[in-house]
Amino acid sequence: MPAAFEKQSYWHDRFASETSFEWLTSSAAFMDVLTPYLQxxxxSAQILHLGSGTSDLQNHLRRWGFLNVTNIDYEPLALERGQQLESNQFGDVRTKYLVVDATRLELEEKFQVAIDKSTADAIACGEEDAVSSMAKGIWRCLDDDGFWFSLSYSAWRFEHVQDLFEVEVISKVPTPRQKPTDPDIFHYCYLLRPRRQFPGQVCRGAQTSS
Ligand SMILES: C[S@@+](CC[C@H](N)C(=O)[O-])C[C@H]1O[C@@H](n2cnc3c(N)ncnc32)[C@H](O)[C@@H]1O
Known part of the structure; x- marks a missing residue:
């Protein structure tokens, strides 16, 4: 049976023993891809980090100088792990940690940047429209000129959200081969920009939570 990546119980069991793990690629390598944009x-930008897990991405954002980082995950243990990783690195915790379901975002704040590393992948393992629900929530809380950066193993991850976002692949990151004969496999770094030009029409579906 494949792992139930969409289920909170899967992550709860996993994070009971896992204190640090990076999905797809290291946070340092992800930050390198994002550097031309982040600079x-x-x-002072408000940054929403979705599905923070046991990654240290928030530490890299903080080291860069971003302190207004809100890390969300629906599994409370992930947030404990994240705070521990930040405290180990800096001696204190200055970014925010909130238990939130990324498919039911109801945040009051507006963000300039949303960022997820393989969280949309985990969410895509669930109900068919789960990524669309995530996208609608992000669309609502992003600034008009904001960005959503997402790292995914899928070349088709955001096919169904193009009514809400302009979707661009900004980097295809080759994965290491185990054998010389292995096929090329990539991870895809997406940049999604909210479409706002027809707020009453194209994005009506995003005005209410689904
Ligand atoms: C594949 S892991 C990625 C973790 C981390 N971003 C990384 O790069 O290592 C997916 C993460 O998303 C979280 N997650 C899955 N579904 C979620 C949801 N609906 N709302 C919030 N977090 C979710 C899981 O708890 C897990 O921490």
């Missing part, structure tokens, strides 16, 4: 974003 134009002020350090």
């Amino acid at each position: 134009h974003i002020p350090n």
